[in-house]
Amino acid sequence: MKLYNTLSKTVEQFTPINPGEVRIYSCGPTVYNYAHIGNHRAFLFADFLHRAMRIIGGYSVKWVMNITDIDDKTIRDSALNSPEWKVEFGKQTNDPKENLKKLTSFYAQEFLQDISVLGIKKEHFFAMPYATDYIPQMLDLIENIYKNGYAYISNGSIYFNVGLWVSKEKYGKLFAIDFDNIISGSRIDSDEYAKEQASDFVLWKAKKDDEPFWDFTLDNQYLPGRPGWHIECSAMGNHILGLPFDIHTGAVDLRFPHHEDEIAQSKAGYGVDTSTFFCYNEFLEVEGKKMSKSLGNFYTLKDLLHKGLDPLDIRFSLLSTHYASVHNFTFFGIESAKKARLRIQEYIHECFELSGNDFHEIAIIDTFESDLKESIADDLHTPKAIEIVFTFMKSYPANTLSNIQKNNVLTIFDMLNQLFDVWKISPKEKVELAIPEYVLEIGRQRWEAKKNREFQKADELRDVLLQNGFTSKDSKDGFELLPL
């Protein structure tokens, strides 16, 4: 397997730290609202990556995706009388922690439901930790950083001393930072801040009125508060996978500051690196424009399902662009993806039908398999893989393959589908639709009329079929009724 590593800015040969085992940590959602389709691209990328590591790389994989259930936004939206509070969360109480939990567990469930619909399987995860379950581990890490001299306390909060760190270690491994812009001693108290500005970031935020908080005593000072955003992933990654792990994933915006700060914290606190590979997916645009609420092109998965889109088509469409390129999400593109996907599905069905032909060399099938594997092994070039599939289908229509070859081809499609997961590797289902008897009768009458060359009558009866929601697919020997 080869992967683009943002640490080196090059495509590198991937070798896991522990032979045969790949440990992947993916930054998951902050559960303060429904995930949108752009969020889902990041999760689908991580899903595809971990599948490729298993299926193509042959590794066993430990895949961890965290759920951030404590941050500025979850606190804001769960605050008493927040306009974002929905009745589905339950009743608000005077306990901020309880309100936080109600809001985040609601959206966490929605998230789990979403990714399951998109084909991301629960059983593929090694763990899905919630940040609030790892507060003690975060406190340990903060204490370590403080003892090592890279953190300081100010107004009840604890900050990471970036200026000091920069003098000892490289800061800006993932993202070119303009250090001329460093304002000495400037602090970032928020989880949200200027991206290209290196400032002291907060490790532990002092409790504000009516906010949820956890007890913490450091250096004999009582510091009730809650964790900063970056510390969460460091602590959970270390506790669950151990540092360094093999691959850290996320969307491009997480390079800085989130992952950069994670690297600094883990090194300053644990003395070890975070990960050998950092891999990022690019953003998604909708109809060529950035997704935003004001443009009206901001879609959650639910929105798209309500519009009648098939999640398989969404999955296939998103995978048809290389993860590191901007994906232009369009409804026409979804239609395109659907048709392409179904053509492949049709080919798979045809491979289940026996022919008895024995024409092509077996070598073509070996080439097909190796080309496919190579395309995925080469930094997950999914568009290339899809191209290879279509080229193969065109060169070797299913009815020209021998039975043995069809079996072999099906084995390859089965492998491919363990990655894409948008097809059914099975014979075409004989859909015994409940066609009402009277509709069938109309169909029969039409067929009779047609055979008797009473075409006007036949056409009239076809209109009647249409009115009843069916269309007739005629062949030489008979007809088939299909629902519209």
Added chain:
RNA sequence: GGUCUCGUCGCCUAGUGGCUGGGCAGGGCUCUGCAAAAGCCCCUACAGCGGUUCGAAUCCGCUCGAGACCUCCA
């Protein structure tokens, strides 16, 4: 304004020096009374202008254009 990315056939998407990439749409043909469906075929593009090279979509420069980030966003 600053930083950065990118401009490939009507649309989407591969392709980093040489062999007409793939999908969707569109057109034609076969089949058919017509249609639907299916199959086959066609559609030879790389923003523009210079340069490097035997040869450039692919490298360099300039111009034009688009988008992103700099404010929350995956």
